Amino acid sequence: MTDLPQTMKAAILKHGGYSATSTGPVIEDAADWLEATELPVHNPGPGQVLIRLRASSVNPSDLHFIKGEYGQPRVKGAVAGFEGCGDVVATGKGAEALKGQRVAFVAAGSGAWAEYIVTQMQMCIPLRPDISDDDGAAQIVNPLTAMAMVDMAREDGDAFVISAASSQLGKLMCSLGRDLGLKPIALVRRAETVDTLKSLGAAEVLVTSDPEIVEKFAAISTTLKPRVFLDAVTDQLSENLFCTMPNRARWVTYGKLSTEAPTLSQTGQLIFMGKRIEGFWLTQWMMSTPPADQMRVVAEVQARFADDRWKTDVSEHLTLENLVSNLADALKKSDGKVIITP
Numbered sequence: 387m388t389d390l391p392q393t394m395k396a397a398i399l400k401h402g403g404y405s406a407t408s409t410g411p412v413i414e415d416a417a418d419w420l421e422a423t424e425l426p427v428h429n430p431g432p433g434q435v436l437i438r439l440r441a442s443s444v445n446p447s448d449l450h451f452i453k454g455e456y457g458q459p460r461v462k463g464a465v466a467g468f469e470g471c472g473d474v475v476a477t478g479k480g481a482e483a484l485k486g487q488r489v490a491f492v493a494a495g496s497g498a499w500a501e502y503i504v505t506q507m508q509m510c511i512p513l514r515p516d517i518s519d520d521d522g523a524a525q526i527v528n529p530l531t532a533m534a535m536v537d538m539a540r541e542d543g544d545a546f547v548i549s550a551a552s553s554q555l556g557k558l559m560c561s562l563g564r565d566l567g568l569k570p571i572a573l574v575r576r577a578e579t580v581d582t583l584k585s586l587g588a589a590e591v592l593v594t595s596d597p598e599i600v601e602k603f604a605a606i607s608t609t610l611k612p613r614v615f616l617d618a619v620t621d622q623l624s625e626n627l628f629c630t631m632p633n634r635a636r637w638v639t640y641g642k643l644s645t646e647a648p649t650l651s652q653t654g655q656l657i658f659m660g661k662r663i664e665g666f667w668l669t670q671w672m673m674s675t676p677p678a679d680q681m682r683v684v685a686e687v688q689a690r691f692a693d694d695r696w697k698t699d700v701s702e703h704l705t706l707e708n709l710v711s712n713l714a715d716a717l718k719k720s721d722g723k724v725i726i727t728p
């Protein structure tokens with residue numbers, strides 16, 4: 387590691403553990419949760435690689451996590467950020483095959499919002515040269531979730547429902563559904579995103595602020611018979627819509643964009659109509675899906691980005707230097723990911 391610096395820029399967590407709050411993936415000021423600092427660059431251990439960052443994405447899961455509202459406890463002082471892409475500049479024993487490769491990675495040991503990242507080699511995916519760094523920075527969390535959840539939906543008929551459909555993940559799922567011959571029913575909160583969703587293949591698009599949304603959704607539900615509701619919002623409207631879905635419908639909650647806690651108004655539907663409420667978490671999918679199947683999904687994801695069937699919409703680029711001061715403002719822009727570069 388002689389040609390590598392001793393220290394690096396990084397954004398670290400200000401707090402440890404869980405917070406017991408449920409305020410959602412929004413922040414007033416990143417300085418409440420993060421601190422910009424200089425840290426030592428570590429050597430990779432056995433089975434690990436050291437990656438020099440090219441780009442990292444900011445996902446809602448990162449915001450839930452820094453606030454202590456995610457499925458894993460925070461470690462005070464640890465680097466934030468779950469995913470990114472970069473170049474493998476050093477390898478531990480057994481990981482030599484990745485030396486020199488540009489990879490997309492999930493940060494397993496130290497976070498992605500730093501100049502250098504140590505992670506397990508299994509958390510790295512070598513990137514095709516025709517994938518841009520921006521796409522590489524958001525190559526794992528949302529694309530794999532989109533593939534896994536649309537796969538789940540297609541087992542249960544040809545129509546399915548997507549909430550927060552204007553999110554990056556919503557858009558990926560919509561166009562994937564269309565490409566597979568399915569009928570995505572998109573729910574959006576901003577009317578100006580309706581045309582975008584239609585152009586991405588939504589069979590129907592409803593605006594959640596429409597006072598007649600429940601009736602309109604019920605009519606669509608009767609015609610198209612969607613049996614899977616992929617829900618990132620999980621509020622009372624979600625529950626009301628789920629109640630109008632046909633028998634054997636599944637409400638799959640995978641995000642908590644809304645802070646509202648829904649109540650169940652018709653539990654009899656779970657008993658008499660065979661309806662189900664369940665969760666989806668990519669981490670669980672990765673642990674339970676055989677590696678060969680995951681590799682097939684990864685190859686398909688890269689192919690979709692390489693030939694422009696999918697793309698990462700970017701709202702703003704930040705650097706590690708201005709991340710803490712500018713993140714909250716950058717996140718106010720709709721329609722795209724904030725990407726962090728060194």
Ligand SMILES: NC(=O)c1ccc[n+]([C@@H]2O[C@H](COP(=O)([O-])OP(=O)(O)OC[C@H]3O[C@@H](n4cnc5c(N)ncnc54)[C@H](OP(=O)(O)O)[C@@H]3O)[C@@H](O)[C@H]2O)c1
Pocket residue numbers: 445446447527528531550552553554555556574575576579618619640641642643644645666667668669720721722723
């Ligand atoms: N469970 C898993 O394994 C997993 C994996 C990946 C992602 N996710 C979840 O998937 C969701 C989308 O992720 P993403 O990266 O695609 O997000 P994103 O691109 O950052 O977009 C989030 C979008 O959701 C919309 N939104 C925000 N708050 C909302 C609310 N209260 N009600 C309705 N819509 C709201 C906003 O769009 P508008 O401004 O256009 O309304 C916002 O741009 C997140 O909840 C994330 O945590 C879960």
